[in-house]
Amino acid sequence: MTDARHRVLIAKPGLDGHDRGAKIVARSLRDAGFEVIYSGLRQTPAQIVAAALQEDVDAVGLSILSGAHNSLLPEIKDQLSAEGADDVLVFAGGIIPEQDIAGLKDAGVDAIFLPGTSTQTIVDYLNGRLGAPDAGKY
Amino acid sequence: MTVRDEVVKASPAKESSDGGGVQLAEETRAAATEGAERWRRANAELKEKRPYWKTDFTTVSGMDVPELVGASDVTSDPVGDIGVPGEFPFTRGIHSTGYRGKLWTMRQFAGFGSAGDTNERFRFLLDHGQTGLSVAFDLPTLYGYDADHEMSTGEVGKCGVSVCSLADMESLFDGIPLGEVSTSMTINSTAPILLAMYLAVAEKQGADWKTQIRGTLQNDILKEYIAQKEYIFPPRPSMRLVTDQFAFAARHVPQWNTVSISGYHIREAGSTALQELAFTLRDGIEYVQYGIDAGLDVDAFAPRLSFFFNSHNDFFEEIAKYRAARRIWATVMKERFGARDPRSWMLRFHTQTAGVSLVAQQPINNVVRTALQALAAVLGGTQSLHTNALDETYALPTEETVRIALRTQQIIAHESGVANTIDPLGGSYFVEEMTERMVEGSFDYFRQIDDYGGMVEAIEAGFPQREIVEAAYLAQRSIDSGEKIVVGLNAFQNEDHDQIETLYVGEEVAQAQLEALDELKTRRDRGEVERTLDALRRAAAGVDNTMPPLLDCVRAYSTVGEISDALRDVFGLYEEVPVF
Numbered sequence: 001m002t003d004a005r006h007r008v009l010i011a012k013p014g015l016d017g018h019d020r021g022a023k024i025v026a027r028s029l030r031d032a033g034f035e036v037i038y039s040g041l042r043q044t045p046a047q048i049v050a051a052a053l054q055e056d057v058d059a060v061g062l063s064i065l066s067g068a069h070n071s072l073l074p075e076i077k078d079q080l081s082a083e084g085a086d087d088v089l090v091f092a093g094g095i096i097p098e099q100d101i102a103g104l105k106d107a108g109v110d111a112i113f114l115p116g117t118s119t120q121t122i123v124d125y126l127n128g129r130l131g132a133p134d135a136g137k138y
Numbered sequence: 139m140t141v142r143d144e145v146v147k148a149s150p151a152k153e154s155s156d157g158g159g160v161q162l163a164e165e166t167r168a169a170a171t172e173g174a175e176r177w178r179r180a181n182a183e184l185k186e187k188r189p190y191w192k193t194d195f196t197t198v199s200g201m202d203v204p205e206l207v208g209a210s211d212v213t214s215d216p217v218g219d220i221g222v223p224g225e226f227p228f229t230r231g232i233h234s235t236g237y238r239g240k241l242w243t244m245r246q247f248a249g250f251g252s253a254g255d256t257n258e259r260f261r262f263l264l265d266h267g268q269t270g271l272s273v274a275f276d277l278p279t280l281y282g283y284d285a286d287h288e289m290s291t292g293e294v295g296k297c298g299v300s301v302c303s304l305a306d307m308e309s310l311f312d313g314i315p316l317g318e319v320s321t322s323m324t325i326n327s328t329a330p331i332l333l334a335m336y337l338a339v340a341e342k343q344g345a346d347w348k349t350q351i352r353g354t355l356q357n358d359i360l361k362e363y364i365a366q367k368e369y370i371f372p373p374r375p376s377m378r379l380v381t382d383q384f385a386f387a388a389r390h391v392p393q394w395n396t397v398s399i400s401g402y403h404i405r406e407a408g409s410t411a412l413q414e415l416a417f418t419l420r421d422g423i424e425y426v427q428y429g430i431d432a433g434l435d436v437d438a439f440a441p442r443l444s445f446f447f448n449s450h451n452d453f454f455e456e457i458a459k460y461r462a463a464r465r466i467w468a469t470v471m472k473e474r475f476g477a478r479d480p481r482s483w484m485l486r487f488h489t490q491t492a493g494v495s496l497v498a499q500q501p502i503n504n505v506v507r508t509a510l511q512a513l514a515a516v517l518g519g520t521q522s523l524h525t526n527a528l529d530e531t532y533a534l535p536t537e538e539t540v541r542i543a544l545r546t547q548q549i550i551a552h553e554s555g556v557a558n559t560i561d562p563l564g565g566s567y568f569v570e571e572m573t574e575r576m577v578e579g580s581f582d583y584f585r586q587i588d589d590y591g592g593m594v595e596a597i598e599a600g601f602p603q604r605e606i607v608e609a610a611y612l613a614q615r616s617i618d619s620g621e622k623i624v625v626g627l628n629a630f631q632n633e634d635h636d637q638i639e640t641l642y643v644g645e646e647v648a649q650a651q652l653e654a655l656d657e658l659k660t661r662r663d664r665g666e667v668e669r670t671l672d673a674l675r676r677a678a679a680g681v682d683n684t685m686p687p688l689l690d691c692v693r694a695y696s697t698v699g700e701i702s703d704a705l706r707d708v709f710g711l712y713e714e715v716p717v718f
Contacts, residue, residue, distance in 0.1 A: 014293060015293050017367025018366075019407075019716070020408050023718035024611055040714070041367055044288070067293070067297060071645075099642070116531075119614060119618055
């Protein structure tokens with residue numbers, strides 16, 4: 001395979017159906033040259049981790065607006081680690097109270113994007129963290 | 139020929155008008171046209187010398203806004219299209235007395251944590267002058283899972299109140315006489331279960347369903363597939379549950395609004411104002427058609443249909459949307475469905491200010507946004523209103539911010555003076571023209587959806603979903619590029635970090651709910667639970683109305699999860715193909 005683009009899974013953990021943000025981020029990343037996989041709604045941590053491994057992604061973006069982030073985000077990070085996928089970058093966005101951010105970062109969530117974030121900020125972040133796509137990987 | 143074509147054709151004022159103007163005396167028309175010409179010349183000349191400060195003069199939805207609308211441009215017929223309040227086509231309102239007879243109902247949506255927590259918030263709101271209740275349920279309840287289900291992890295009591303069984307519903311309304319309040323419940327896939335629970339609580343309180351029970355279920359499953367995505371079953375069995383409730387309520391709970399056809403979530407998902415209007419009313423047409431197809435007389439259930447719209451930032455676009463909504467619905471009910479009862483023609487609606495318009499940066503500014511949106515809803519003639527709290531981009535609101543939101547409505551009602559006269563913007567050239575554009579644009583969408591075979595078919599084909607995703611993406615791009623200015627976000631930023639206190643719902647709610655559920659399961663009669671669930675499965679698989687067996691299930695303290703599972707066994711699950 002010659003495609004050297006970075007692969008990103010955009011996923012919706014938890015029960016909320018608010019997919020506006022997830023879809024806008026997915027489309028913006030696609031427009032910016034990323035290979036984007038969108039999980040669809042209401043994915044359990046196990047489903048998200050399985051999709052991340054199967055699709056061999058470089059990063060997982062989690063969109064959550066329901067308030068269940070403290071339970072679900074660390075669980076996803078733990079399951080990725082258990083599968084030896086510590087190198088997969090995990091970032092998140094949604095309605096996440098400030099007091100929860102430090103705990104989520106300690107749990108390994110690399111960045112959290114709050115309401116008002118421009119799509120360019122997320123593109124720049126991923127380009128910065130992932131670097132130039134590694135052609136050899138594919 | 140479409141309904142709209144027929145109506146336009148039947149309107150002599152339209153036929154005789156040339157170039158779109160309404161009928162005016164010949165000299166008046168000539169003078170108006172001449173004046174418009176003079177203005178056009180002067181305007182072009184000045185614009186040449188001093189260019190406008192921006193090039194984009196579109197609404198928040200991207201709709202072109204005319205620079206000036208004058209008497210010779212208006213295409214609405216002052217009699218047939220605009221008319222008088224309380225008369226067909228109700229453009230100026232459904233009541234001949236406007237807000238003089240009765241102010242809108244101030245109805246703040248609330249729900250979080252346990253039934254006891256929410257019961258306390260309800261009493262707080264009633265004490266502060268709120269006039270109706272509105273219940274927000276948590277995601278497991280909306281999605282038909284009990285608190286102890288794997289999918290409920292981290293979700294219990296977070297976005298609303300957790301209700302697993304009739305026991306929770308009893309605590310939720312403890313000390314609140316259901317015969318004396320009207321209650322709105324935001325519930326869709328599991329709506330018939332929660333309706334059954336509400337009726338069972340009313341029964342225990344000794345309130346008479348027929349004469350005393352008033353309220354509204356959201357119960358709008360079509361917009362779940364389109365926008366909010368809290369569906370469980372496929373569209374067709376879901377529509378059958380809705381028509382079962384139409385039939386049951388028409389007979390037993392005649393003051394209950396069985397469906398609140400909702401544009402709110404369609405707009406929040408990213409649609410334009412026109413798409414919100416058109417998809418919502420087309421959903422309404424679908425419910426009426428299914429009701430008729432189920433053998434109901436249109437006038438037996440149509441008067442109990444109500445609507446729920448968003449109020450976004452663009453002031454006049456929103457007002458035009460509400461006025462157009464009434465005219466379109468009246469026309470459709472009369473012409474397309476042949477409804478004879480004028481109550482079937484009247485579009486009654488609730489409004490909520492736009493959650494999606496709130497900005498996390500400099501959050502106090504959200505009070506101003508909400509006030510403008512609330513004012514638009516009032517000038518558009520809403521029957522009830524929820525104003526968002528300033529902190530809702532962070533979390534569920536605190537008592538303090540909810541009180542400011544309620545006070546905003548009270549200031550509009552009692553200080554601004556706007557409620558003193560009926561439809562104060564009626565006859566404004568601009569507002570009437572925008573109203574007309576909303577009407578025309580909606581009938582265009584109706585034609586496209588009719589071509590799919592109906593809204594269920596259009597949803598199955600992904601049509602409204604694609605339209606919304608596209609509009610949401612364009613809206614975000616216009617903010618990212620700075621083409622549309624959002625104060626505090628992409629312009630006029632502050633250096634300071636915004637710090638506000640927010641409501642926090644911890645995990646102890648889930649823990650308490652799990653214990654209560656365990657306790658309930660040991661206390662209730664297991665045989666009765668099984669027997670009632672089996673009866674429900676049989677009704678669902680057959681053609682009998684599902685409401686009576688549902689009532690038996692909840693009276694036996696079967697849980698929301700158990701009842702939903704029984705229906706899942708029969709109806710199966712819906713999976714969407716996501717588009718982005």
